[in-house]
Amino acid sequence: MKVIVNVSLKEGVLDPEGQAIKSSLNNLGFEHCSDVKIGKQIILYLDQNSESEVFIQAKKMCEELLVNTVIENYEINILKD
Amino acid sequence: MKVIVNVSLKEGVLDPEGQAIKSSLNNLGFEHCSDVKIGKQIILYLDQNSESEVFIQAKKMCEELLVNTVIENYEINILKD
Numbered sequence: 469m470k471v472i473v474n475v476s477l478k479e480g481v482l483d484p485e486g487q488a489i490k491s492s493l494n495n496l497g498f499e500h501c502s503d504v505k506i507g508k509q510i511i512l513y514l515d516q517n518s519e520s521e522v523f524i525q526a527k528k529m530c531e532e533l534l535v536n537t538v539i540e541n542y543e544i545n546i547l548k549d
Numbered sequence: 550m551k552v553i554v555n556v557s558l559k560e561g562v563l564d565p566e567g568q569a570i571k572s573s574l575n576n577l578g579f580e581h582c583s584d585v586k587i588g589k590q591i592i593l594y595l596d597q598n599s600e601s602e603v604f605i606q607a608k609k610m611c612e613e614l615l616v617n618t619v620i621e622n623y624e625i626n627i628l629k630d
Contacts, residue, residue, distance in 0.1 A: 474590055489591070492614055498606060500596045509555055509588040510570070515581045525579065533573055 469514050470547040471526045473534060476507035481539045510534055522546055550595050551628040552607045554615060557588035562620045591615055603627055 477483050483505055490504040512529070516522050526544050535542045558564050564586055571585040593610070597603050607625050616623045 476590070476592075489615070493610055496610075496613060498610055500606065501593060501610070502596050503594040505592040507590040507592065509557070509590045511557075511586040511588065512582060513584040515583050525581065529574055529577075529579055529582070532577060534570070 469516060469519070469522050471512040471514060471522060472545045472547065473510040473512065473526065473530060474507060474543045474545070475510065475530075475535050475540050476505065476542075478539055478541055519546055519548070550597060550600070550603050552593040552595060552603060553626045553628065554591040554593065554607065554611060555588060555624045555626070556591065556611075556616050556621050557586065557623075559620055559622055600627055600629070 485506045486504040489506070490501060493501045493504065512526060514522050514525060516525065523544060523546060526546075530542050530544070531537065566587045567585040570587070571582060574582045574585065593607060595603050595606060597606065604625060604627060607627075611623050611625070612618065
């Protein structure tokens, strides 16, 4: 089963990469770009069939390794294929 | 308008970060994890109202700055809010 985890910075946490990209876009002539935020997308392939079990495992992976829950939020999407 | 750009490595391109995370997950006891791929999620806020214009602008930004089209694929999703 394929699991997509989107990790983004929490509201209020500085995002220097996003700010740098915003400035670059503005300098390139994209003046309509008012803000940019950068996150991570982690795609996990799990050899399990039960959707609820996959969700529990993915949540545990996020809390234990993938996400810094002090400064980051995450969102788990399970794709059935 | 909010635009979400998902950037991922093309098929066949080495993903050392994904491999490192996969090993770590396996070592932590998540043996069911057979593969991990890492991508970027870029959220753009554009001060424009026409959806087609926003799409064209976002595509141009990807080609000019955000994506290395030699090794990366991208996907543009426009959120109406």
